[in-house]
Amino acid sequence: MLTRFAYRINTVLERYFPEQRLFLKSETETRFIRLRPTTQAIAVVFGSLALAWTILATAILLMDSISAGTSREQVARQQSLYEQRLTDLSADRDLRVEEAASAQDRFNLALAQVSQMQARLLASEDRRRELETGIDVIQNTLRGVIKERDTARGEALALSDPEGAGRSDAEKLQDTAATLDILTSALGDTAQERDQMATVAEKADARVAMVTQEKQALEARNNVIFTQLEEALTVSVEPLERMFRDAGLKPDDLLNSVRKGYSGQGGPLTPLSLSTSGQAPSPEELRANAILKGLDNMNLYRIAAFKTPFSMPVKDAVRYTSGFGGRNDPLGRGFRQHEGQDFAGAYGMPILATADGTVIHAGWANGYGRLIKIQHAYGIETRYGHLAQIRVEVGQKVSRGDLIGDMGNSGRSTGTHLHYEIRIGGSAINPMTFIKAANNVF
Numbered sequence: 001m002l003t004r005f006a007y008r009i010n011t012v013l014e015r016y017f018p019e020q021r022l023f024l025k026s027e028t029e030t031r032f033i034r035l036r037p038t039t040q041a042i043a044v045v046f047g048s049l050a051l052a053w054t055i056l057a058t059a060i061l062l063m064d065s066i067s068a069g070t071s072r073e074q075v076a077r078q079q080s081l082y083e084q085r086l087t088d089l090s091a092d093r094d095l096r097v098e099e100a101a102s103a104q105d106r107f108n109l110a111l112a113q114v115s116q117m118q119a120r121l122l123a124s125e126d127r128r129r130e131l132e133t134g135i136d137v138i139q140n141t142l143r144g145v146i147k148e149r150d151t152a153r154g155e156a157l158a159l160s161d162p163e164g165a166g167r168s169d170a171e172k173l174q175d176t177a178a179t180l181d182i183l184t185s186a187l188g189d190t191a192q193e194r195d196q197m198a199t200v201a202e203k204a205d206a207r208v209a210m211v212t213q214e215k216q217a218l219e220a221r222n223n224v225i226f227t228q229l230e231e232a233l234t235v236s237v238e239p240l241e242r243m244f245r246d247a248g249l250k251p252d253d254l255l256n257s258v259r260k261g262y263s264g265q266g267g268p269l270t271p272l273s274l275s276t277s278g279q280a281p282s283p284e285e286l287r288a289n290a291i292l293k294g295l296d297n298m299n300l301y302r303i304a305a306f307k308t309p310f311s312m313p314v315k316d317a318v319r320y321t322s323g324f325g326g327r328n329d330p331l332g333r334g335f336r337q338h339e340g341q342d343f344a345g346a347y348g349m350p351i352l353a354t355a356d357g358t359v360i361h362a363g364w365a366n367g368y369g370r371l372i373k374i375q376h377a378y379g380i381e382t383r384y385g386h387l388a389q390i391r392v393e394v395g396q397k398v399s400r401g402d403l404i405g406d407m408g409n410s411g412r413s414t415g416t417h418l419h420y421e422i423r424i425g426g427s428a429i430n431p432m433t434f435i436k437a438a439n440n441v442f
Contacts, residue, residue, distance in 0.1 A: 006038075013037035017044075065317045086298070089232055093295060096225050100288060103218050110211045117204035124197035131190050142182075219284075226287045233294040240301040243310070246437035248429070249378070251301075257378060258300045258307075306400050307377040309354035309431075310438035313384060313420050314407070318345040321417060324430035339428035340383070340421035347416045349407040351384055353398040354434075362390050368419065369411020372404055381426075385419035386411050 017040040021032045244251045281289070321342040353374060360381075361373035368385035372392060375381050388408025398404060409416045422431045 010037050013041050017041055064319070085236065086302075089229075089236065089295070093229065093291065096229060097288065099225075100222060100284060103222070104284075107215060107218065110214070114204070114208050114211055117200075117207060121197070121201045121204050124200065128190075128194050128197055131193065135187065135190060222284055226284070226291065229291050230287070230294075233291060233298070237294060237298050237301070240298065240305065243437045244301070244304070244308075247308070247310070247434045249308070254304045254308075254378065255297060255300050258303050304377075305438075307356050308434070309376060309380060309382050309422055310434050311352070311354045311400055312435060313352055313354050313382075313418060314343055314345060314349060315352065316345060316349050318343040318349075318418075320344075324428075324432065340385075340419050341431045342417045342419055343407075344415065344417040345407055347406075347408060348388055349418075350403050351387065351405040351407055351418060353400055353402045353404050354382055355380075355400050357382070357398060359392045359394055359396045359398060359404075362392050362394050365411075367412045369413060370405070370408065371411075374398060374404075379425050381423045383419075383421040383423070385421075386413045386417060 014037045017037040019037060020035040020040070024031045024033070241251050244254060321344045322338050323341055325338060351372075355374075355376045357374040357376040359372065360375045361371060363371070365371040365385070368383070370385075370387040370390055372384045372387065372390060373381060374384075384405060386408055387405040387410060389406040390404070391406070392398060392404045407416060407418050413419075420431050422429055422434060
């Protein structure tokens with residue numbers, strides 16, 4: 001049964017793969033190897049599978065290389081946009097501070113003018129009251145004088161005209177009319193001055209209303225400006241705070257540490273103090289000072305970011321091989337703790353410092369081969385092992401992105417790669433924690 005089935009298969013395959021014979025001739029005899037159709041078909045199938053696997057693996061490598069290049073370009077664009085955004089925010093902040101100071105000066109000048117008008121209005125009101133009081137005193141005095149005059153005239157007439165002859169009623173009316181004219185003239189002058197003071201008071205009230213309206217419009221405009229600045233500051237600072245927290249660092253401790261090292265006073269981020277009379281700051285000053293404090297914190301975060309190893313030690317295309325944690329030793333020495341992250345790449349690939357710091361070791365180390373150690377701020381140390389060449393010296397100051405060595409295969413290594421470590425207080429931590437924390441920032 002099986003022989004008959006095999007015969008049928010050979011008969012079908014013989015149409016496409018005729019039987020072949022491979023002759024092997026020696027000095028004494030001639031031999032041949034017969035290649036059946038089934039054997040040829042199996043060889044073709046396995047060869048096709050090998051070719052397909054090769055094409056698929058090549059496509060995957062090409063896609064990884066292209067995606068790595070695209071990621072670097074996106075990181076560079078994001079960093080450029082972030083720096084441009086910081087510059088624009090600083091320029092806009094300085095402009096808003098100047099506008100706020102100018103508006104405060106105009107408002108203070110308007111208040112001074114209103115105060116002067118109110119003082120003049122109060123002075124005119126006091127004068128009007130004094131005039132009214134003086135008029136009452138004059139009227140009472142005139143009444144007393146007229147009464148005394150009439151009494152004196154009556155006594156004089158009685159002495160000079162014992163028969164009762166005296167002044168006529170017409171003369172008495174004439175004296176009374178003259179007195180009324182004097183009083184009417186004085187009252188008219190007082191009323192005219194009162195009307196003038198009332199006109200000045202109305203103008204002062206109108207001026208006060210206009211200044212109040214301008215102040216309200218200015219406060220509304222300042223509120224819109226401050227709100228936009230506060231939102232922009234929040235959007236810019238929150239990713240930095242999240243980056244440090246994701247890396248296991250405390251943002252407040254970092255800010256205090258950076259502030260101690262950069263304790264100089266002055267500059268555009270100094271808190272505002274517009275009052276010189278010891279008065280409490282206005283709400284606008286409080287909001288402006290809060291924004292300035294936020295910008296100062298953002299600047300401190302930027303300084304801390306350059307001193308903390310958030311960037312990649314390589315910029316070219318690499319393959320992530322052994323990660324942080326336990327693994328079987330590649331040289332067959334059992335299960336061991338791997339205290340870093342391995343990046344496999346081309347021999348001689350540039351190795352870059354991941355943060356500002358000082359080189360504390362640059363030479364051969366057992367197991368690491370050619371090794372560089374860099375001491376950073378906040379008790380952080382980075383290590384770069386298995387290098388082909390070292391390009392820094394002990395005691396040298398380096399900045400983030402500086403070339404420090406070339407990728408190699410020195411020490412206990414099975415191939416060209418970089419062994420990268422981050423240590424805090426002497427204890428090794430997973431470097432990918434810092435690298436992943438900065439993915440959305442740098």
